[in-house]
Amino acid sequence: MASSSNKRTRIQGINRGIILEAALEVFSTYGFRGSTIDQIAEKAGMSKPNLLYYFPRKEDIYVTVLEDTLEDWLTPFRHIDPEGDPVEELRKYIALKMELSASKPESSRLFANEILHGAPAIQDFLKTNLKRLVDEKAGVILRWIDEGRLAPVDPYHLIFMIWATTQHYADFDVQIRAILPEQTVRPAFFDDATDSILSILLNGIKPR
Amino acid sequence: MASSSNKRTRIQGINRGIILEAALEVFSTYGFRGSTIDQIAEKAGMSKPNLLYYFPRKEDIYVTVLEDTLEDWLTPFRHIDPEGDPVEELRKYIALKMELSASKPESSRLFANEILHGAPAIQDFLKTNLKRLVDEKAGVILRWIDEGRLAPVDPYHLIFMIWATTQHYADFDVQIRAILPEQTVRPAFFDDATDSILSILLNGIKPR
DNA sequence: GAAAAACTTGACTGAATGGTCAAAATGTAG
């Protein structure tokens, strides 16, 4: 939670953190419109006016939570190393994304919900920061392909595919749990999923 | 739209169809909680009480739209032919799903939103009908693998991967448009995406 | 073409909910 601390007073630091944590849970479950300030306040253990003392509008809470989680999600992407071994770099990236889906599914769902509804709060961010970052990494992948170290695939679609697959396990969790045989959803489940994805994806892009 | 016609009177058939069409647009854009009956009524060109004459509760409209679209999405899955060539069957399935994502993104988004929020309206369907169907198709894939006609991959994760990737192009459309270079989002765009996905996925599961 | 059935709607109600306010409680600095 990036912007929760380093605030004016001690109490503000603490309470903003509590609020943002509660808000992430609520917003990711019910969406922006479906969540109420009362709900968040209750989960945060404070009165509604008190919560509004820290974040004057519902939207302020939402945007703050969203921005905080965006960074979490982009960090592994930033760390793809142009100097590393292509297959190994992508393996690391996919594994990290899967770990995130396992450990922070709420963040993934919050983000998915925002995009699904037209990204009203982060359209700008997508078109500038995110686009720049993706263009850069797509360039790296393209270079790898030119050097014959990856099969010739469209780098953008490869990136989308990795995002889609890894985040699916957080976003569509309910569906997956409904379908999979009960005993499959055990602690090692995410490891199995990661292995399967890696097997298919990496074999799909190894130079041939 | 399955349940829109074959109703009591002529007018009911017409108006239920109009309402469901409007509702799909509105619900898929704003989610259940974020949509208002007034919005749907306006888009359908009738008064709110009139709309409520056909569907007494907001939830009735929602559930009907959702059920109608579920069938659309499952039909191609049902058509995977155990007697066909594995790679060819999966190619056909993926291509069909991509066409659906291109032609009916609203349906995909409606479904994604429902799952994202815990599938309150279709949990039952997922655990019975859908699970049964997926188990069956997973069995088919497993047989193909045993016969050495596909690489040994977990059939469930393969299915999830196909769903995740193909539906991503409908659900995360805003993000994709924000990232891709403008001229890329042209009519042939979905064909390119399909080719890329097929290239990676099929190479990932061809017997080796 | 008249009676009945089906359809349509303006005006309304009650509950939910985002946000305000003023006063009380608590924390902090000197």
Place this chain on the structure above:
DNA sequence: CTACATTTTGACCATTCAGTCAAGTTTTTC
């Protein structure tokens, strides 16, 4: 310990919105 700033909350307000109702209009039936 006192004055000041910060934090907390009960009571309240305005708006939105799902759903009702009674009275009208149109369509169907015989």
